[in-house]
Amino acid sequence: MTARRTLTVALLAGWLCACGETPVSPERVSEDPAIEALLLELQELHGAGRSAEGTALAREALATHPDHPGLRVALGLLLGSGDDHETAIEQFRQALSIDPDRFDAWRGLATALTRLGRTLESIDPLERCLELRPGNHEVRFQLGRNLSALGRYDEAAVALRQAAADRESADIFAELGILENRRGDRSAAERAFRGALRVEPGHRTALYNLGRLFLRRGDGVGQRLLDRHAALTTDEDRREYYVNATQRPGAAISTYLALAELHAAAGAIDEAIDAYATVLARDPDRIPAALGLAALRLGRGELDPATGWVVHALTLDPDDSKANLLLGIMRIHRGQAGLAREAFAASREAAKWTAATHTHVADVYRENGHPALAIDAYRDALELDPGGTRARYALAECLHVEGRSTEALTHVREITDRAPDFAPGWMLEGILELDAGREAAARTALERAVQLYAVERLWRNVTPLRRFADLPGAKEALQLYEGLSTQP
Amino acid sequence: MVETMGSGGGFLDYDGDGHLDIYLVQAGPLPGFDDLTPLPNRLLRNRGDGTFEDVTEMTGSGELGYGMGACFGDVDNDGAVDIYVTNFGPDRLLHNEGGRFRDVTAVSGIDNPRWGASCAFADFDRDGCLDLYVANYVGFTFENHRRCGPEGLAMYCHPDVYDGEADRLYRGRCDGTFDDVTGPAGVRVDDPRESKGLGVIWIDADDDGWPDIYVANDSTRNFLYRNNGDGTFTDIAVRSGTAYNELGFTEAGMGIAAGDTDGDGNIDLFVTHLDFETNTLYRNQGDADFLDATTVAGLAGPGVTRVGFGVNLFDMDADGDLDLFVANGHILDNIGERNGTLTHAQSDQLFENVDGRFVEITRLTAPDLTVPTVSRGSATGDVDGDGDLDLLVTRNNGAAALFRNDSPPGHWIRLRLVSRYGGRDAVGTRVRLYSGDRVQVRELRSGGSYLSQSDPGLHFGLGGGAVDRLEVRWPDGTLQSIPGDRLRLNDETSFVQPAAGDPS
Numbered sequence: 001m002t003a004r005r006t007l008t009v010a011l012l013a014g015w016l017c018a019c020g021e022t023p024v025s026p027e028r029v030s031e032d033p034a035i036e037a038l039l040l041e042l043q044e045l046h047g048a049g050r051s052a053e054g055t056a057l058a059r060e061a062l063a064t065h066p067d068h069p070g071l072r073v074a075l076g077l078l079l080g081s082g083d084d085h086e087t088a089i090e091q092f093r094q095a096l097s098i099d100p101d102r103f104d105a106w107r108g109l110a111t112a113l114t115r116l117g118r119t120l121e122s123i124d125p126l127e128r129c130l131e132l133r134p135g136n137h138e139v140r141f142q143l144g145r146n147l148s149a150l151g152r153y154d155e156a157a158v159a160l161r162q163a164a165a166d167r168e169s170a171d172i173f174a175e176l177g178i179l180e181n182r183r184g185d186r187s188a189a190e191r192a193f194r195g196a197l198r199v200e201p202g203h204r205t206a207l208y209n210l211g212r213l214f215l216r217r218g219d220g221v222g223q224r225l226l227d228r229h230a231a232l233t234t235d236e237d238r239r240e241y242y243v244n245a246t247q248r249p250g251a252a253i254s255t256y257l258a259l260a261e262l263h264a265a266a267g268a269i270d271e272a273i274d275a276y277a278t279v280l281a282r283d284p285d286r287i288p289a290a291l292g293l294a295a296l297r298l299g300r301g302e303l304d305p306a307t308g309w310v311v312h313a314l315t316l317d318p319d320d321s322k323a324n325l326l327l328g329i330m331r332i333h334r335g336q337a338g339l340a341r342e343a344f345a346a347s348r349e350a351a352k353w354t355a356a357t358h359t360h361v362a363d364v365y366r367e368n369g370h371p372a373l374a375i376d377a378y379r380d381a382l383e384l385d386p387g388g389t390r391a392r393y394a395l396a397e398c399l400h401v402e403g404r405s406t407e408a409l410t411h412v413r414e415i416t417d418r419a420p421d422f423a424p425g426w427m428l429e430g431i432l433e434l435d436a437g438r439e440a441a442a443r444t445a446l447e448r449a450v451q452l453y454a455v456e457r458l459w460r461n462v463t464p465l466r467r468f469a470d471l472p473g474a475k476e477a478l479q480l481y482e483g484l485s486t487q488p
Numbered sequence: 489m490v491e492t493m494g495s496g497g498g499f500l501d502y503d504g505d506g507h508l509d510i511y512l513v514q515a516g517p518l519p520g521f522d523d524l525t526p527l528p529n530r531l532l533r534n535r536g537d538g539t540f541e542d543v544t545e546m547t548g549s550g551e552l553g554y555g556m557g558a559c560f561g562d563v564d565n566d567g568a569v570d571i572y573v574t575n576f577g578p579d580r581l582l583h584n585e586g587g588r589f590r591d592v593t594a595v596s597g598i599d600n601p602r603w604g605a606s607c608a609f610a611d612f613d614r615d616g617c618l619d620l621y622v623a624n625y626v627g628f629t630f631e632n633h634r635r636c637g638p639e640g641l642a643m644y645c646h647p648d649v650y651d652g653e654a655d656r657l658y659r660g661r662c663d664g665t666f667d668d669v670t671g672p673a674g675v676r677v678d679d680p681r682e683s684k685g686l687g688v689i690w691i692d693a694d695d696d697g698w699p700d701i702y703v704a705n706d707s708t709r710n711f712l713y714r715n716n717g718d719g720t721f722t723d724i725a726v727r728s729g730t731a732y733n734e735l736g737f738t739e740a741g742m743g744i745a746a747g748d749t750d751g752d753g754n755i756d757l758f759v760t761h762l763d764f765e766t767n768t769l770y771r772n773q774g775d776a777d778f779l780d781a782t783t784v785a786g787l788a789g790p791g792v793t794r795v796g797f798g799v800n801l802f803d804m805d806a807d808g809d810l811d812l813f814v815a816n817g818h819i820l821d822n823i824g825e826r827n828g829t830l831t832h833a834q835s836d837q838l839f840e841n842v843d844g845r846f847v848e849i850t851r852l853t854a855p856d857l858t859v860p861t862v863s864r865g866s867a868t869g870d871v872d873g874d875g876d877l878d879l880l881v882t883r884n885n886g887a888a889a890l891f892r893n894d895s896p897p898g899h900w901i902r903l904r905l906v907s908r909y910g911g912r913d914a915v916g917t918r919v920r921l922y923s924g925d926r927v928q929v930r931e932l933r934s935g936g937s938y939l940s941q942s943d944p945g946l947h948f949g950l951g952g953g954a955v956d957r958l959e960v961r962w963p964d965g966t967l968q969s970i971p972g973d974r975l976r977l978n979d980e981t982s983f984v985q986p987a988a989g990d991p992s
Contacts, residue, residue, distance in 0.1 A: 052638070052826070079828075083764060085793075086829035115764065117789025149783045178734055182784055208736030215727050216777065226726050229736055230709075237708065237738065238681070241648045 035061070035068060042074050046081060054078040069095040069102055076108045085112040103132045107139065119146045137166035141175065148179045170200035177209055186213055204232055220421055238262055246275075253282050260292055269296055287313045291322050298326070303333060321350035325357065332368050355385035362394065371398050389419045396428060405435055416445070423449050489628050489644050490576045490603070491515060492819050493686075496557035496798070496865030496939025497882045500569050502547070503587045507534035508869045508943055510880060512888050513555035513573060519630055526552045529573060538872045538892075549589040551580050557865065557939025561609035561618045564664040565912045574604030574622060574939070583664055597666040602653045603628060606743075608935020610690035610699045611911050611963050612673075613719050617662035618911045621675075621935075623685030623703050624653035643820050647706045647740075652683040655703060659719075662911075674720045675701065675713050682708045687744040689936045691755050692918060693728065693776040697965045699916050700776070702730065704741025704759045714776065730757060730770045734780035739765045743866075743938030747801035747810045748929045749785065750844040753920065755931060756781075760796030760814055760938070763830065767791045767799070767814060786845040794834045795819055797938040798866025802877045804838070806898035806949030808926060812839040812846055815881050815938070817862030833860035836881065854891065862886060869943030875900050875978055877947055882940065899950035901975050903958075905932060908985040910963025913944065920959040921948050945980070 038061050045054035058075035065071055076091035092109035095102055110125035126143040129136065144159030156179055164172045177192035190213050196206035207229040214222025242259035245251055260275035273296055279289035290313040297306035307330050313323040328343035344361065347353070362377030378395035381388055392411050399408035409432045415425035430446035433439075497512040514527040528550025532540040544550040553575035563570045568584035579600045582589040602624040609618040628650050637643030657675045658666035670676050677683045687704035694700065698715035702725075705711065709731040713721035725731035733739055740762035749756045754772035761767055766788045771781040782788050791814060798815030805811065816834040823830045835858040839846035850857050865882035872878065876893040883889070901921075907914035917932040930946045948955075955972035962968065962985050975981050 082827050084827045084829050115792070117792035119789055149788055151784065174735075181734070181779070204736045205734075208732060209734070212727065212729055223727070230726060233709070233732070233736070233738065234679075234682075237648075241681075244646070244648060 035065065035071065039070060039074055042078065046078055051078045051082045055082070067098055069099045069105065072098070073102070073104050073108055076105070076112070080108065080112055080115070083115070085116045088112045089116075101132060103129060106132070110139075110142065114142065114146060119149050122146050123150075135166065137163045137169075137172075140166065141169070141172050144172075144179075145175050148175065148182065151182075153179060153183050164195075168199055170196040170203040170206060173199065174203060174205040174209070177206065181209065186216070189213060202228075202232055204229055204236075207232070224421070235262060235266055239266060253279050253286065256282075257286070257289060257292075260289065264292065264296060269300070272296055284312075285316055287316050287320055287323065290316075291320075291326060294326050298330065298333070303330065306330060319346070319350050321347045323347075324350065325353075325361075329361065329364050332364050332370070335368075337365075337368075337370055337373065353380075353384075355381040355388050355391065358384065359388065359391045359394070362391070366394070366398060371402055374398050375402070387418060389415055389422055389425070393422075393425060393428070400428070400432065400435075405432055408432055409436070416448075420448075489626075489633070489650075490554065491518065492644050492821065492884060493605070493625070494556045494576075494864060494884065494939060495882060496606075496937075497880065497888060498558060498560065498865070498867040498941030499869035499871070499880065499943040500560040500571070500941070502531065502549075502569055502571075502584060503533065504568065505534075505536070507536045507873070508871050509534050510540060510871075510888075510890070511549070511558055511560070511571060512882060513558050513865075513939065515556075515576075516552065516554050518554070528552050529555055529558075534871060536873075547588055549582055551575075551582060551591070553577050553580060556604055557606050559607040559609055559620075559935045559941045561620075561915060561934045562911060562913050563609070563618050563620075563660055563666075565616070565662055567912060569913075570664075572607050572609070572620060574600075574607050576603050577601065579604045579607075579622065581664075592664055596664060597661075597668070598658055599668070600624070600656050602656075605686045606688045606935060606937075606939050608688050608690050608933065608941075609913075610916050610933065611660075612657075612690075612699050612701075612715055613659065614698070614910065614916075614964050615662075616907075616910050616964070617660035618913065618915060618934075619660045620656075620658040620666060621688050621690070621701055621703075622656045622658070623688040624655050624683070625686060625706070626650035626684050627653050627680070638826070641822065641825055643822060643826070647684050652680045652685075652705070652708065654680055654683050655685050655688070657701075669719070672719070674722065675711075677711075683711075684708050685711075686742050687759070687936075687938055689744045689746050689757075690916070690933050691746045691757070691931060692916070693755065693772065695754070695775070695918075697961060702744060702746070702757060704744050705738075706742065707738055707740045709738050710741055710759070712776070724776060728776045729778040729780065733766065733768050733782070739768060742795075742797045743799040743815075743940075744936060745799040745801040745812070746931070746933075746936065749801065749810055749812075749841065749846075750781075751809060751926065751928070753927050753929050755929065758799060758801060758812065760791075760799045763793050763795050763818070765792075767796045784845075786847065787839075790837060790839070790846075790848050791816070793830065794837070797864045798881065798940055799937055800866055800868045800879070800942060802868045802942075803900075803947065803949035804877065804893065805840070805895045806876060806900045807951045808923070808928060808949050808953065809841040811841050813837070813866060813868070813879060814839075815863035815866040817864060817884060831860060833862050835860050836863055836866075853895075856891060861889070864938060865940035866937050867940045867942040869945075870902070870947070875902075877943075880940075897978075899952060899954070899977055901948050901950065901955060901977060902980040903946040903948075904980055904982040905946070905960070905962075906982070906984045907963050908987060909966070910985075914963060914985070915944065916963035917946075918961045919946055922956045922959070923950060923953045924956070926953070950977075 042054045055078045062071050072091045072095035076088040079088035089112045092105045095105040106125045106128045110122045113122035129139040140159050140163040144156045147156035160176045173192050173196035177189045180189035193206040193210035196203045207225050211222045211225030239262045245255045256275045256279045260272045263272035276289045276293045279286050290309045294306045294309035310326045324343045324347035328340040331340035358377050358381035362374045366374035375398050378391050381391040392415050396408040396411040412429045416429055426445045426449035430442045433442035494515050495513040499508045502509050510532040512530045514529050516527040517524045530544050531547050531549040533543040551573050554577055556574045558573050560569050570584045571582040573580045581593045581596045583592040600622050605623045605625045607622045609620050612619045626647050634645055634649055636645035654676055657670045657673050659669045660666050684706040685703045686706050689702050690699045692699055698717045700715050701713040703711040710725050711723050712725040712728050712730045714724045741759050743760045745758045746755050754774050756772050757770040759768050766782045769782045769785050769787055770778040772778050794816040795818045796814045796816055800813045801810040814837045816836055818832045821832050838850045838854050840849045862884040863881050864884050867880045868877040870877055876895050878893045879891040881889045905914035905917050914932055915934055919930050921928040928948055932944050935941055955975050957972055958970040960968040
């Protein structure tokens with residue numbers, strides 16, 4: 001019985017968490033094996049999006065077990081997933097009439113009331129939840145959010161700050177930002193949205209609101225944050241579209257292919273691999289899918305399966321430019337730089353490379369310890385696109401590492417000239433100026449980096465300071481940077 | 489999908505007798521229907537005594553397309569209001585020739601064979617000729633029709649299933665013909681998936697005298713095209729805060745109302761949405777910088793289980809602030825089969841503005857509006873001439889309804905404006921009314937709401953107060969100050985724009 005109870009608890013916990021809820025309390029789980037099995041089935045139906053079936057089954061069971069609070073809660077959750085919150089509320093209330101201390105019923109009731117816009121009514125159930133589980137940060141977060149919606153800003157701030165203290169969550173920080181926006185305190189809002197982006201650099205609400213706050217005060221970085229938000233939103237919308245499209249009968253192979261590419265772009269690698277695999281299962285001759293799989297496997301460091309997919313693509317078309325490109329990249333990873341150049345030549349013969357392709361190959365050379373080849377490849381990229389900030393920056397770093405600091409500084413100055421909002425450029429310029437003994441110039445560059453860095457770091461989703469620490473001569477520059485950045 | 493979205497209508501004075509007439513757009517039979525009897529749009533003439541007569545046939549206004557919406561404007565400045573009808577299929581322009589309408593689409597230069605939704609006239613280049621914006625919805629056709637919904641339950645598809653259709657901007661030439669300037673004016677999007685327009689309204693968001701365009705898109709980000717004053721537009725929706733809600737998420741935009749909801753002299757925007765989204769109030773803080781004030785204004789909760797379409801900001805009780813009406817009705821006719829507590833027919837909602845917060849008063853003051861219906865379009869106008877604004881609500885697959893406003897009489901004025909240098913309709917005129925320490929602002933516009941048009945006459949409620957003065961900014965940008973004693977209290981006053989050099 002103990003083992004079964006544990007299983008049920010875990011399953012219910014998973015179920016409720018999937019709804020954004022909090023796990024059910026273990027002591028309240030049914031000890032009736034039949035009902036436990038039913039709860040398991042209801043959870044599966046819920047997970048499969050078959051809430052109508054689950055609802056019917058739960059109702060049937062309640063006909064014979066009308067006083068089972070767990071079944072009432074399960075039915076309420078199923079109804080809620082179909083947006084039938086009114087009926088869900090009835091179920092939660094009935095569960096509470098049987099067991100007034102049932103946390104999940106109070107939580108479900110609060111959620112249903114919130115979804116119906118009955119925010120004021122949701123406050124009592126949320127507070128009851130916190131009496132039962134004072135440490136539940138999700139409930140405290142919801143309470144803060146609902147109090148904010150009611151205009152009870154001071155109480156909301158207390159709840160949200162405590163929730164943030166309990167758990168560092170981008171959602172909580174973003175809600176705090178919205179609260180401060182509503183209060184009209186823009187600097188507090190900015191701090192909160194920055195906090196959200198520190199936890200989750202791609203947090204859409206924080207990107208959007210922080211971008212607008214920056215724009216309001218005339219800071220051009222705001223537009224970049226908004227662009228980032230728009231790109232995320234567009235990609236997410238497209239992904240949702242293709243996910244829906246693949247669920248329709250007779251979805252085309254091209255739909256799966258498009259979905260795979262969007263998953264990959266969003267970093268959902270498992271989903272992307274599944275989608276590519278579906279394409280190849282239906283049509284093994286789809287070269288883009290084979291190459292997509294190869295690239296994803298390579299990204300995971302799975303060199304052998306990646307090579308297998310590239311070879312598969314080359315079997316289908318030995319002259320395919322992308323297949324030869326990937327083959328070359330794999331050869332670099334395998335320590336066969338000479339053979340890689342042959343593959344690259346074949347690739348370039350089939351199709352002209354873009355600046356981005358040259359840059360990518362240069363990155364691979366650099367990562368695999370071929371700085372001279374990397375420098376050549378970055379120069380190729382810049383020949384095609386002289387304004388390419390990323391390529392020029394990487395070239396400058398390579399030159400600096402190779403001890404060619406004067407050349408590096410020339411490139412960095414061109415970057416800070418062309419792209420004055422690009423914080424890493426100022427950072428590197430500061431390092432190079434210090435390296436050359438020009439402290440005043442270094443200070444000027446680093447001051448600009450400090451101004452830009454907080455946002456730039458979030459935007460680029462990297463931790464560049466760590467990367468700078470590896471550069472020659474960075475130590476002193478970083479000390480100066482830290483000093484500047486902690487000044488009031 | 490097409491049969492669940494319409495239809496609209498609105499108020500116009502087609503015969504110039506001073507009484508508001510009603511134009512109602514009708515859909516019609518579709519392939520597969522048993523009854524293929526065409527359903528012409530209807531024009532109902534106001535007899536002046538609170539009753540109407542159907543004058544469709546005698547006026548030739550019974551357009552037979554699969555109708556969606558309509559907007560009205562005097563496209564050739566001949567003093568008679570013309571009708572533009574959006575259809576699922578080619579739109580139509582009906583020219584008013586002394587009370588009879590002639591279909592002039594073929595010679596007008598307008599060619600919009602897409603799924604047109606809302607439309608609106610304005611003079612965006614201030615050349616004195618009305619221009620036209622048409623919000624197009626999605627690329628649904630009978631050929632690409634898809635079956636949606638869970639197994640065993642066919643439901644109308646989400647718009648995500650279809651690509652969007654690019655909107656159209658037509659520049660008027662003052663003679664009833666138009667040029668398609670969508671591309672040159674910059675009101676196009678590169679990715680048609682982004683453009684799923686249902687609502688459109690012209691507002692001067694940044695108060696620079698040049699009308700801007702706001703488009704509500706269904707489940708994609710909204711557009712706010714700022715008029716650059718040189719015949720081109722720039723989409724500033726994202727930076728203005730009107731593309732997404734405060735969470736940075738898209739919503740299913742349907743209808744739009746514009747007006748100053750908090751008495752700060754700036755025009756705000758209110759957009760209706762799907763159930764379990766908020767109808768969203770974007771408050772203009774000046775210079776087209778908007779803040780999502782839905783929650784602050786008390787509007788986050790009341791509409792959450794309803795699907796909002798038509799929407800109007802109007803001073804229902806003449807107390808000097810703008811109240812709110814939302815027409816509701818679910819898109820899915822069988823929503824009840826999926827959700828036991830949601831219904832296809834839903835009650836409409838009326839909100840009283842209390843110091844910038846909105847309080848629902850439907851049950852209290854307008855019980856007739858609580859009867860569940862499948863509402864779509866809505867428009868305001870004083871059909872009985874008693875000084876308060878009545879409501880026209882159009883329904884999906886049902887009779888339109890006219891709700892007479894019997895609010896206790898307060899002081900009010902109404903303005904009829906004739907522009908000398910802009911289009912005769914004076915569309916785009918902005919009027920500020922000063923009364924003590926209060927200021928009210930109105931813009932004279934066509935279109936708005938959802939598939940509908942309200943009476944463009946400017947109505948101001950005054951409560952118990954009086955008018956100190958009016959400041960009128962005519963469509964060509966000239967300013968006129970009018971002292972309060974030139975206005976007829978509790979009556980309509982007409983003004984013709986002064987000729988250049990005349991004392992204002």
